[in-house]
Amino acid sequence: MKELWKLKYSDIKKGLNSGEFTPTELIQSLISRIEAEDPKIKAFLSWEKESILKAAAESTERRKSGKPLSEFDGIPIGVKDNICIENTITSCASKILENYRSPFHATAIEKLLAKGFVLIPRANMDEFAMGSSTENSAYQVTKNPFDTTRIPGGSSGGSAAAVAASFVPIALGSDTGGSVRQPASLCGIYGLKPTYGTVSRYGLVAYASSLDQIGPLSKDIDGIIDVYSVISGKDQRDATSKNIPAFDPSKVKELPWKGLKIGKMKITSEIEPDIAKAYESLLAELESKGAQLVDLDFSLLSNSIPIYYIIATAECSSNLSRFDGIRFGQRKDPSGKLEDLYVTSRSEGFGKEVQRRILLGTFSLSAGYYDAYYGRAQKARVLIKKEYEGYFSKVDLILQPTSPTTAFKVGEKTSDPIQMYKADILTTSVNLAGVPAMSVPIGTDSKGLPIGLQITAPSLHEDRIFGFAKMISDWASKVQLPEAIK
Amino acid sequence: MNLNEESLQKIAELSRLKIDPKDIQNFLTDFNKVLNYVDTITELNVSSVSDEELYPNEGNSLRADKAEEGLSRSQIESFAPSFQNGYFVVPKVIET
Numbered sequence: 001m002k003e004l005w006k007l008k009y010s011d012i013k014k015g016l017n018s019g020e021f022t023p024t025e026l027i028q029s030l031i032s033r034i035e036a037e038d039p040k041i042k043a044f045l046s047w048e049k050e051s052i053l054k055a056a057a058e059s060t061e062r063r064k065s066g067k068p069l070s071e072f073d074g075i076p077i078g079v080k081d082n083i084c085i086e087n088t089i090t091s092c093a094s095k096i097l098e099n100y101r102s103p104f105h106a107t108a109i110e111k112l113l114a115k116g117f118v119l120i121p122r123a124n125m126d127e128f129a130m131g132s133s134t135e136n137s138a139y140q141v142t143k144n145p146f147d148t149t150r151i152p153g154g155s156s157g158g159s160a161a162a163v164a165a166s167f168v169p170i171a172l173g174s175d176t177g178g179s180v181r182q183p184a185s186l187c188g189i190y191g192l193k194p195t196y197g198t199v200s201r202y203g204l205v206a207y208a209s210s211l212d213q214i215g216p217l218s219k220d221i222d223g224i225i226d227v228y229s230v231i232s233g234k235d236q237r238d239a240t241s242k243n244i245p246a247f248d249p250s251k252v253k254e255l256p257w258k259g260l261k262i263g264k265m266k267i268t269s270e271i272e273p274d275i276a277k278a279y280e281s282l283l284a285e286l287e288s289k290g291a292q293l294v295d296l297d298f299s300l301l302s303n304s305i306p307i308y309y310i311i312a313t314a315e316c317s318s319n320l321s322r323f324d325g326i327r328f329g330q331r332k333d334p335s336g337k338l339e340d341l342y343v344t345s346r347s348e349g350f351g352k353e354v355q356r357r358i359l360l361g362t363f364s365l366s367a368g369y370y371d372a373y374y375g376r377a378q379k380a381r382v383l384i385k386k387e388y389e390g391y392f393s394k395v396d397l398i399l400q401p402t403s404p405t406t407a408f409k410v411g412e413k414t415s416d417p418i419q420m421y422k423a424d425i426l427t428t429s430v431n432l433a434g435v436p437a438m439s440v441p442i443g444t445d446s447k448g449l450p451i452g453l454q455i456t457a458p459s460l461h462e463d464r465i466f467g468f469a470k471m472i473s474d475w476a477s478k479v480q481l482p483e484a485i486k
Numbered sequence: 487m488n489l490n491e492e493s494l495q496k497i498a499e500l501s502r503l504k505i506d507p508k509d510i511q512n513f514l515t516d517f518n519k520v521l522n523y524v525d526t527i528t529e530l531n532v533s534s535v536s537d538e539e540l541y542p543n544e545g546n547s548l549r550a551d552k553a554e555e556g557l558s559r560s561q562i563e564s565f566a567p568s569f570q571n572g573y574f575v576v577p578k579v580i581e582t
Contacts, residue, residue, distance in 0.1 A: 103561040239547040306524040317501060324502070326574055331567030338577045342502045355503055356513070359494070360520060362501045372528050379532035382539050417516055418523050 004029035009169040009223030023074025027056035042140045043162040045122045073116030078162045078171030081122040084203040093137035096349025106203020108231040124158030129207045132423035150407040153183030160187040170223040178427025180215040181439040185402035185452025188441045188479040191217040196434035197242035200235030206319040208312035211431040251463040258290035263395035274445035304429035310377035317361030388433040392458040402439040402452035441479040
């Protein structure tokens with residue numbers, strides 16, 4: 001069998017469209033790879049081989065008869081376990097939704113299916129997307145394909161590891177405070193958090209509604225552009241969806257180096273030295289090509305994590321109140337009393353981190369504390385948005401490392417919630433401001449672990465991020481995904 | 487600020503959660519660590535933010551008030567923990 005699993009997204013697309021191989025041959029190669037290597041990685045919670053093969057066979061048939069649904073027909077895509085697929089378990093890696101089969105498709109899924117993508121669910125994640133290491137899954141810890149003693153990042157760690165381990169060329173994740181970009185960075189791949197409101201959240205199980213956004217993770221930039229152009233666009237079923245058409249990939253153009261204004265950050269002690277070195281050396285090269293570097297003061301953004309945790313947990317305590325053991329999910333009814341049913345179903349169904357966030361949210365919304373915490377955080381969020389508007393009046397793009405560290409060891413930060421929260425220190429402000437940002441691999445540290453660069457643009461300027469990412473693709477190609485998983 | 491055990495239990499009650507008594511001290515320690523961390527925002531000066539900026543009028547996102555087909559009873563039954571004759575079953579709440 002040809003080792004098609006090694007191919008990047010763009011080579012897969014080319015091979016399918018030229019007839020070099022069929023969707024079935026491709027899927028069979030990926031299935032062999034998953035069966036051989038996923039026991040070491042644990043990227044998937046479960047997967048239904050028969051239905052995946054059936055979808056691939058249907059795609060093969062369409063291509064054979066000359067009627068593919070689109071140029072993407074037959075491309076496999078991993079799906080995070082919090083994005084609803086009809087008649088497929090969507091557990092959010094939580095015990096409370098252990099047996100929940102969604103009765104409908106998320107809008108993003110409907111759009112992918114209409115183009116012929118072959119879905120590969122269910123990628124592992126931190127429970128209800130709460131975490132930065134995929135150690136909060138109720139079922140299993142996903143490992144980093146570069147070093148299986150380390151975490152893949154979170155909360156879309158299953159999706160990121162599945163791409164980095166070459167189980168799928170591309171996957172969907174969701175990003176609330178960095179949950180696509182941070183694992184993309186730690187796994188040496190691309191990961192996009194689009195402008196808030198450009199991808200429908202219908203069918204994405206809500207964590208913090210004003211921050212959540214579905215985003216793609218891919219081995220190459222073309223995969224990100226293609227999938228974003230398929231899943232974006234106005235959706236009547238999501239009131240927060242922006243009234244704009246889907247992203248037009250023909251808008252992506254390389255930018256002129258000369259005069260390109262790039263906002264940079266001052267390296268702090270929180271950034272690991274190897275990451276600082278990779279970042280500074282990239283900036284120096286950009287400057288030598290004619291880009292103009294502008295120092296930005298990110299001091300207000302240092303408050304992002306506290307602001308994020310107040311807002312996100314307030315929204316989570318409200319969103320997760322629907323899991324009460326009555327309408328769906330797991331039900332525990334020890335005494336036959338309604339109150340006990342709620343309390344026991346929730347206490348046994350939710351893991352510790354989820355419970356901690358529900359409690360913090362309930363606290364900040366409670367009488368006496370609302371003004372000091374939630375009300376103030378909402379106002380501070382406005383300041384963050386204004387701060388970004390100020391930056392983008394001076395620069396075209398902002399470049400920062402995506403994560404302050406490379407992949408850390410499994411268990412290293414689980415005992416200290418603050419250390420874990422700090423893994424998202426460079427990504428959360430982007431969600432508070434609603435602007436788009438993408439992580440691009442730019443090198444590895446002395447241990448061979450990937451380093452990611454975060455590219456941030458003004459709202460609705462994904463084209464600028466993509467154009468720039470193409471311009472620095474030589475840097476990205478320095479990071480080779482591992483073939484042998486050790 | 488720091489919450490004491492009694493306040494934490496009150497918040498848990500409002501959240502419909504029960505913290506296992508053997509975990510309460512660890513939970514309280516971790517919760518207070520997080521609370522102290524987010525507490526820094528109480529020192530932020532946010533007085534420059536006006537109500538208009540806080541609640542910008544971006545217009546309502548409305549759609550036609552038209553009936554559309556929803557989930558069928560059998561679909562609901564397939565994911566409901568306890569469902570009989572078209573109703574979710576709940577424990578008795580009214581004493582007779």
